[in-house]
Amino acid sequence: MSIFIDRTTRLLVQGITGRDGSFHTRQMLEYGTAVVAGVTPGKGGQAFDAGPAATAPPVPIFNTVADAVEETGANVSVIYVPPVFAADAIMEAAAAGIPLIVCITEGLPVLDMTRVYPFVRDHGARLIGPNCPGLITPGVCKVGIIPGRICAPGPIGLVSRSGTLTYELVDQLTRAGFGQTTCVGIGGDPINGTNFIDCLAAFEADTATTAVVMIGEIGGTDEQDAARYVSLHMSKPVVGFIAGRTAPPGRRMGHAGAIISGATGTAAEKVHAMVEAGIPVGDRPVDVITLLRERVAAVGSAVG
Amino acid sequence: MNIHEYQAKELLRQAGVPVQPGEVAATPSEAEAIAARFGTAVVIKAQVHAGGRGKAGGVKLAKTPAEARAHAERILGMSIKGLVVSHVLVAQAADIASESYVGIIVDRVSKRPVVMASPAGGIDIEEVAATTPNRIRRVAVDPRYGLQPFEAMQLAFFLYHDVRRARAAARILRQLYDAFIASGASLAEINPLVSTPTGELVAVDAKISIDDNELERHPELAALRDETAEAPSETDARKANLTFIKLEGNVGCVVNGAGLAMATMDLVKYYGGEPANFLDIGGSSNPEKVVNALRIITSDAQVRVILFNIFGGITRTDDVANGIVTAIRQHPLRVPIVIRLTGTNEQEAVRILASAGLSAVTDMDEAVRAAVALVGAESVS
Numbered sequence: 001m002s003i004f005i006d007r008t009t010r011l012l013v014q015g016i017t018g019r020d021g022s023f024h025t026r027q028m029l030e031y032g033t034a035v036v037a038g039v040t041p042g043k044g045g046q047a048f049d050a051g052p053a054a055t056a057p058p059v060p061i062f063n064t065v066a067d068a069v070e071e072t073g074a075n076v077s078v079i080y081v082p083p084v085f086a087a088d089a090i091m092e093a094a095a096a097g098i099p100l101i102v103c104i105t106e107g108l109p110v111l112d113m114t115r116v117y118p119f120v121r122d123h124g125a126r127l128i129g130p131n132c133p134g135l136i137t138p139g140v141c142k143v144g145i146i147p148g149r150i151c152a153p154g155p156i157g158l159v160s161r162s163g164t165l166t167y168e169l170v171d172q173l174t175r176a177g178f179g180q181t182t183c184v185g186i187g188g189d190p191i192n193g194t195n196f197i198d199c200l201a202a203f204e205a206d207t208a209t210t211a212v213v214m215i216g217e218i219g220g221t222d223e224q225d226a227a228r229y230v231s232l233h234m235s236k237p238v239v240g241f242i243a244g245r246t247a248p249p250g251r252r253m254g255h256a257g258a259i260i261s262g263a264t265g266t267a268a269e270k271v272h273a274m275v276e277a278g279i280p281v282g283d284r285p286v287d288v289i290t291l292l293r294e295r296v297a298a299v300g301s302a303v304g
Numbered sequence: 305m306n307i308h309e310y311q312a313k314e315l316l317r318q319a320g321v322p323v324q325p326g327e328v329a330a331t332p333s334e335a336e337a338i339a340a341r342f343g344t345a346v347v348i349k350a351q352v353h354a355g356g357r358g359k360a361g362g363v364k365l366a367k368t369p370a371e372a373r374a375h376a377e378r379i380l381g382m383s384i385k386g387l388v389v390s391h392v393l394v395a396q397a398a399d400i401a402s403e404s405y406v407g408i409i410v411d412r413v414s415k416r417p418v419v420m421a422s423p424a425g426g427i428d429i430e431e432v433a434a435t436t437p438n439r440i441r442r443v444a445v446d447p448r449y450g451l452q453p454f455e456a457m458q459l460a461f462f463l464y465h466d467v468r469r470a471r472a473a474a475r476i477l478r479q480l481y482d483a484f485i486a487s488g489a490s491l492a493e494i495n496p497l498v499s500t501p502t503g504e505l506v507a508v509d510a511k512i513s514i515d516d517n518e519l520e521r522h523p524e525l526a527a528l529r530d531e532t533a534e535a536p537s538e539t540d541a542r543k544a545n546l547t548f549i550k551l552e553g554n555v556g557c558v559v560n561g562a563g564l565a566m567a568t569m570d571l572v573k574y575y576g577g578e579p580a581n582f583l584d585i586g587g588s589s590n591p592e593k594v595v596n597a598l599r600i601i602t603s604d605a606q607v608r609v610i611l612f613n614i615f616g617g618i619t620r621t622d623d624v625a626n627g628i629v630t631a632i633r634q635h636p637l638r639v640p641i642v643i644r645l646t647g648t649n650e651q652e653a654v655r656i657l658a659s660a661g662l663s664a665v666t667d668m669d670e671a672v673r674a675a676v677a678l679v680g681a682e683s684v685s
Contacts (some may be wrong), residue, residue: 019544076381081323083517083520083523084520107517108485108515108517109488109517109518109521110410110490110515111410111417111447111485111488111515111518114410114415114416114417115448117415118415118446118448123536133617140315140544145617145618146617147647147648150647160563161559161563162561162562162563162564163562163564163587163617164559164560164561164563164564164615164617164619165561165563165564165566166563166568167564167615167617168564168567168615168668171615171646187518188562188563189409190412191410191412191415193369215563217563217566220412220413221412221413222412234569241567243563243566243567243570244570245570245573246566246569246570246572246573246579247566247569247582248551251549251582252516253549253562253565253566253582254547254561254562254563254565254566254584255562255563256515256516256517256581257412258562258563258566262430263434267570282541283574284571284574284669285567285571286668287670290516294627
């Protein structure tokens with residue numbers, strides 16, 4: 001089992017012929033993901049060559065998402081278009097009835113997101129991202145850019161605001177023998193489609209997930225809200241990590257959302273809220289593994 | 305990107321907001337000439353991207369052109385929070401009956417632009433929010449419809465009880481909202497919005513921050529950037545498409561990805577060191593980016609050790625290794641370097657580094673500990 005993506009995922013790639021889109025489409029095909037369609041306006045009717053490494057047949061390309069959905073029954077879309085077109089691409093996917101939209105693109109203006117967010121919600125769709133690495137259900141399906149070889153199937157759910165820091169933690173989990181049900185990167189922007197609580201609720205409901213790792217960073221109050229949610233609604237153990245303890249206030253630390261405004265959004269505030277809610281937080285990435293081992297053992301012995 | 309007060313006021317003026325008349329001067333005699341032309345008392349205001357200008361002596365009232373010249377002489381060239389003042393705004397002094405605050409931010413929780421109004425004008429709004437939160441009223445605007453007249457009036461009647469000034473304030477709120485949307489701002493505020501003894505409203509100070517992600521489609525706003533207002537190394541990094549923030553420590557960090565870069569800085573601190581910077585070389589890093597990154601880091605005289613932390617996913621570690629070797633060939637290092645890399649094409653990267661006499665480790669903790677130890681050893685000797 002897993003959350004959001006599984007064996008029934010039929011993936012559409014928006015921006016399939018671009019530099020990033022084509023590279024990552026090949027990676028996703030090699031991982032075994034069912035990529036059923038691509039969209040590039042003006043290239044409808046052509047086919048995307050998956051390359052020699054893939055055993056999959058060429059992927060048909062369409063001019064619009066609506067055409068692609070009608071012809072192929074795609075039910076998840078991943079977006080690799082440049083930032084100025086990304087808001088429109090997300091809305092096009094939602095309007096075509098795609099229930100899960102994953103936007104990898106970084107650099108969307110935040111005012112675009114204030115219009116996109118209600119549009120997606122009104123169409124009953126879920127958006128993951130923007131500015132995120134996507135998600136992976138190890139051994140089954142990969143949507144986005146998380147390197148497949150660092151993941152392994154197993155019982156741990158992982159949700160993170162970061163990209164390469166996610167890879168670091170996933171890699172350490174896998175090396176320590178903790179495989180994953182699904183790893184989700186929700187993105188580093190101030191307004192994103194899916195937050196920690198959405199993912200924690202999904203992991204709580206997923207029978208295969210036994211514990212969750214959440215990786216946050218400075219900026220906003222999403223981690224504090226998630227901590228409150230965990231203390232009220234989750235039975236499964238959660239352990240955490242927060243990046244940005246040394247970040248100066250008022251500066252944007254790479255991610256548009258990673259900024260301490262006034263006294264809110266500091267790492268100390270987040271760590272405090274999480275620890276209060278019973279979520280142990282590692283000082284170093286490697287401590288997360290130790291904390292997870294302790295929590296999983298404690299739950300195991302309580303059940304046994 | 306922050307813009308100066310005089311630039312923000314110009315954007316507001318174009319949107320129809322009544323703004324206190326003023327002109328920019330770069331020399332004391334320009335300031336004197338502007339004051340003479342106005343023929344009124346003027347305020348000389350330092351144009352820097354820093355709060356607390358008044359307390360620092362960067363805002364002065366001048367009753368005569370000669371006084372304007374004298375104040376401009378003192379303020380031009382002065383340093384406020386490390387930023388040197390190169391321009392002053394010479395503005396007509398306003399008669400003040402009362403001061404209010406109006407502003408707009410993008411709120412992460414409601415995921416909407418939020419318009420705020422407070423009768424406690426002239427002071428920092430975060431201070432008002434912390435001490436007297438009932439003195440602020442907010443409206444979260446649905447961006448699909450924009451700020452509606454009734455919403456603007458609700459806020460305006462919170463500021464003024466007479467309908468004449470309330471209508472004027474509501475008009476200013478809607479003009480501010482239009483300017484906020486049109487310029488792709490993440491923050492726009494008028495503080496104070498002054499009511500004169502005759503009941504006229506006028507914007508006396510203004511601040512606008514533009515969302516960096518909007519600059520590509522607003523070249524006219526991108527042109528407002530004042531490079532003298534940023535650290536030279538940060539300007540250099542921006543031109544090389546690197547995200548760089550200078551800090552006070554001596555461990556220079558080069559990392560791929562913002563989250564991992566923050567975690568690396570935190571780990572440096574955890575092991576007793578101080579990071580010299582935040583630097584994210586981004587995802588698909590070509591060797592040239594690495595060369596630029598090393599050049600920027602080594603130009604900081606405080607840096608005593610360089611720490612690379614690369615987790616190769618999309619980033620190819622052999623690209624990074626090639627960049628390091630090229631950079632060192634061009635500019636031999638005067639400080640030690642510690643390299644951690646793992647992931648895509650790792651074996652090729654190690655071979656490239658070895659051919660240049662360099663080595664790498666695969667564990668993040670080990671690399672950070674080694675870098676901090678090198679700084680410690682050097683300061684002892």
